[in-house]
Amino acid sequence: MISLYKTDDWNIVEEGFHPERQRESESIFSIGNGYMGQRANFEEHFSGDSLQGNYIAGVYYPDKTRVGWWKNGYPEYFAKVLNAPSWIGIDVSIDGNAIDLATSKISSFRRILNMKEGYLERSFRITVSGNKTIEINSRRFLSMAEPDLGIIRYIIKSVDFEGTLDYTVSIDGDVSNEDTNYGEKFWLEVSRELNESEGILVTRTLKTDFHVSTGMSFEFTKDNRKTGAKTDITAREKYIAATASLGIGKGEEIVLVKYVSVLSSLNRPKEYLVRDTKSRLTDARKKGFDNLYIEHVKEWSRIWAASDVVIEGDISAQQAIRFNIFHLNQTYTGKDERLNIGPKGFTGEKYGGSTYWDTEAFALPFFLKTADRSVGRNLLLYRYKHLEKSIANAEKLGFKNGAALYPMVTMNGEECHNEWEITFEEIHRNGAIAFAIYNYIRHTGDDEYMGDYGLEVLIGISRFWSQRTTYSENLKKFVILGVTGPNEYENNINNNWYTNSLAVWTLSYTLKNIHILEKFNPDKLSALFGKTKFNYDEETAKWQELIDNMHFPIDSTRNIFIQQDGYLDKELLPASSIPSAERPINQNWSWDRILRSCFIKQADVLQGLYLFEDQFDAETIKRNFDFYEPMTVHESSLSACVHSIVASRIGNIEKAYELYLRTARLDLDDYNNEVSEGLHITSMAGTWLAIVEGFGGMRILDDGKVFLNPLIPANWQSYSFLSQFRGILFEVKVTKDCLTISNLSDKVLILNVSGKEHQVKGSEKLILSLKIDFFY
Ligand code: BGC
Secondary structure: OOOOEEOOOOEEEEEOOOHHHHHHHHHHOOEEOOOEEEOOOOOOOOOOOOOOOEEEOOOEEEEEOOOOOOOOOOOOEEEEEOOOOEOOOEEEEEOOEEOOOOOOEEEEEEEEEEOOOOEEEEEEEEEEOOOEEEEEEEEEEEOOOOOOEEEEEEEEEEOOOOEEEEEEEEEEOOOOOOOOOOOOOOEEEEEEEEOOOEEEEEEEEOOOOOEEEEEEEEEEEEOOEEEOOEEEEEEEOOEEEEEEEEEEOOOOEEEEEEEEEEEEOOOOOHHHHHHHHHHHHHHHHHHHHHHHHHHHHHHHHHHHHHHOEEEEOOHHHHHHHHHHHHHHHHHOOOOOOOOOOOOOOOOOOHHHHOEOOHHHHHHHHHHHHHOOHHHHHHHHHHHHOOHHHHHHHHHHOOOOOOOOOOOOOEOOOOEOOOOHHHHOOOOHHHHHHHHHHHHHHHHHOOOHHHHHHHHHHHHHHHHHHHHHOEEEOOOOEEEOOOEOOOOOOOOOEOOOHHHHHHHHHHHHHHHHHHHHHHHHOHHHHHHHHHHHOOOHHHHHHHHHHHHHHEOOOEEOOOOEEOOOOOHHHOOOOOHHHOOHHHOOHHHHOOHHHHHHOOOEOOOOHHHHHHHOHHHOOHHHHHHHHHHHHHHEOOOOOOOHHHHHHHHHHOOOHHHHHHHHHHHHOOOOOOOOOOHHHOOOHHHHHHHHHHHHHHHOOOEEOOOOOEEEOOOOOOOOOEEEEEEEEOOEEEEEEEEOOEEEEEEOOOOOEEEEEOOEEEEEOOOOEEEEEOOOOOOO
């Protein structure tokens, strides 16, 4: 499909009106601020096809589950983030002719997502009755500085029209999700109040009883002077609206500013919601559009100053990476440990806005390098707070003694997924949560975290691995049977190399940290042992036995790791043998055919080689890459980025770049023909990783130093990225012939560039020639 959007370094620009592709643009132009977010639905009436989406982080509904064949152990519900009351409504009538963007005559349409300043703007002309033309310009943002606030500035300029404009400014709480399992509505009204310039609608969710207060306050100005208007009010169940009539002359301009505050019982007592919404609206109005906007932009400048990536010589890559960084920051700001990152963020309903392993495996590494350490810590605390529920989840499946199985999909710590091959078998997610603790500590140096929280989680997960493993008399080894690896195109397999590797790694890392704490903080350790009823001798001995005797499927002829037992018995064909009309296979082949084929949905063995690369030499990684990459169809958005990083790791920049391109503009160019459902937020972090860890070769070594080994794609003149490391912010710039590291902090940065150690003092630069040997 041809992309609608122009390339530009800081903006996404759509020119011309394309109502038939409105769903796609609604996803692309989504805005958010971590606290709430919304698709780019029109403010005005639009009778065309649209997916209405306005979401508040953490406000969800446990929809009754739908399943073909019930299995014991399945969860009762599927949590979904709710489409919340829509507050954007501004309907306009021109001399009594109500505009409908699907049918009215529209020209000069332009929509912009300004990523530098974080706003959505539309401008267009609209003509009714053949000769009454006005120009509309609307700018909308969700404040990054005061996250409960959303603001719309709506300007109408008359081109050749003299007469009356009627504005209906509304809040509509009668909303529903498209993906409800039984067509139900989830909101009830609590209260509504409205006068001529302000209104508040309070609604509550069924079952979860979240109360949400959505308030609006609006004012009109003409020639910079406030102007009154004759206003009628309409209020009915779950809906409030004020209709203001204003006269306009030829060439005149009327500015409407709609201030909105959204508060919920997640953050304050229900009985104060109305009171507080009123005072938030008063404050917002006092500050006014300009000041609120300045504060918002300041926050975005702060975000960009820590996370921007600059690419010279490839504007479409430049636009794409900023698009990804922008959406990641709109989705999660790390201020609230109860929140997390849904694979689609606030841009659609798919995946229910719930938490997947995507967070730990993809999003966390992005936030560790681009945000304050509290952001990564909150992502970890989210899981820590769910430990008890994970233990209960494991108990429900028959595990005991404090073994923890974190859910595959969750909102509040309880499992929501109900396909046995995933819910019960895709247990590698537990390993990603363990690995995240290691990743967080090596990036931040926050060693205290281990004793305070990390080790308790690791003990729960290690207990799970230890009980999930069986001893094979036949092999005289421990095996892990009946799993699904990251490659979901194979289920119920035995000894997935990746899963077995994670299990052994977790057990070793847990033991290592028990021994460290034993030495440095024995009191804390014994309190933890008491809390977890840890049987030191028995449990540590069993874990060591597992570590020493785990079975790993290996092919000694090809000298590669085997994805799982029996994989090599398949007919091994390259993905290039699949006719292009049959791709993606998940939309064209029966599930049965997919399961029997050798084709790999997403990085699996290579996901493991990415995480544990320091255990293997470059030759081993290369052999496995050369074997698995041709059979991988990359039908998960989380795949190509990992293969790209591994390709860079083995010095294959051409392949790394080719794979990078598959992820970089996934949504902007709608490769998978599904952007209408929402954006691939978590995979956006993977794209960023393909630049920083892939091309840049950045790692944090176990000795606590930053490692770099940069490569540069042939058609880029240069690229630069920013990174945090233990309180040091630095910039890495790579050109064809040199590498510049600028230390933007006042502390000394010690780094290892391709095997050689360097020091960069605070506020200083280090410039190195790129004619350096590969370290690997
Ligand atoms: C992938 C999973 C991923 C999920 C959500 C699936 O298609 O196979 O690995 O967690 O999407 O992004």
